[in-house]
Amino acid sequence: MTIPWLDRNIAAVSILFGTATLVAGNFVALANQPEGDGFGALLSMVSGNPGMWLLAAALAIAGPILWIPGILAAAAAAPARGHTLTVTGSLLLATGLAVGVGHFALFFGVLGSGADAGLSADAVEKFVAAEDGYILGSILLWVFLAGLVLGTLLLSLGLRMARAVPVWVPVAAVVFAVSNFLGGPVATIVGAVALFATFVPMAMAVRAHLTIGAVAAPVDPAANRAPRT
Numbered sequence: 001m002t003i004p005w006l007d008r009n010i011a012a013v014s015i016l017f018g019t020a021t022l023v024a025g026n027f028v029a030l031a032n033q034p035e036g037d038g039f040g041a042l043l044s045m046v047s048g049n050p051g052m053w054l055l056a057a058a059l060a061i062a063g064p065i066l067w068i069p070g071i072l073a074a075a076a077a078a079p080a081r082g083h084t085l086t087v088t089g090s091l092l093l094a095t096g097l098a099v100g101v102g103h104f105a106l107f108f109g110v111l112g113s114g115a116d117a118g119l120s121a122d123a124v125e126k127f128v129a130a131e132d133g134y135i136l137g138s139i140l141l142w143v144f145l146a147g148l149v150l151g152t153l154l155l156s157l158g159l160r161m162a163r164a165v166p167v168w169v170p171v172a173a174v175v176f177a178v179s180n181f182l183g184g185p186v187a188t189i190v191g192a193v194a195l196f197a198t199f200v201p202m203a204m205a206v207r208a209h210l211t212i213g214a215v216a217a218p219v220d221p222a223a224n225r226a227p228r229t
Helices: 008-030 041-046 048-075 083-116 121-133 136-163 166-177 187-207
Strands: none
Touching: 008 121, 008 136, 008 187, 041 048, 041 083, 041 121, 048 136, 048 187, 083 121, 083 136, 121 136, 136 166, 136 187, 166 187
């Protein structure tokens, strides 16, 4: 008997939990938007709500970690038609999510540390700008965005070619991709709805079509006996 390391139910739960956690992190941040538009207002919000900031950071980091196993498993949901697109999209998205863990940890950590240290808004702003311009921060950000956007698009197209998801899933993936480059509450809400519309059907497809591992069928001893003559 072969015991699979990841069955289809765990893969589906991974996708659903990862999606929900990332959306929850976005809404926690959205619900605690500072009243002002300047960097000082942002830092004041972080300083005044350290528990909320830590919760948002934990959700943003946990989302990709929970997501990756299911995304990798989704590559097997299109064994024939759409297989190349699905595998490519799965690998790109998983890579982007893995890099995103570092990006979110750096972003939330810099602001949280600056607030805890009691630094002035001007000093923290300069430090954040320097971090964004540093090659490591730039690579983390752009690899994360490229993997998230391109990976989602290719994965949704591949699964649609395999007829594993409805026709509107790639459309929702495009809406989600566009929302990532827009700011504001409306873009956040639309992106969250599009994210669920993209990945919930993927999770259902994984649960319905994915088979990882196999259980050997029991052998009937009588089948191997030589016939009596």
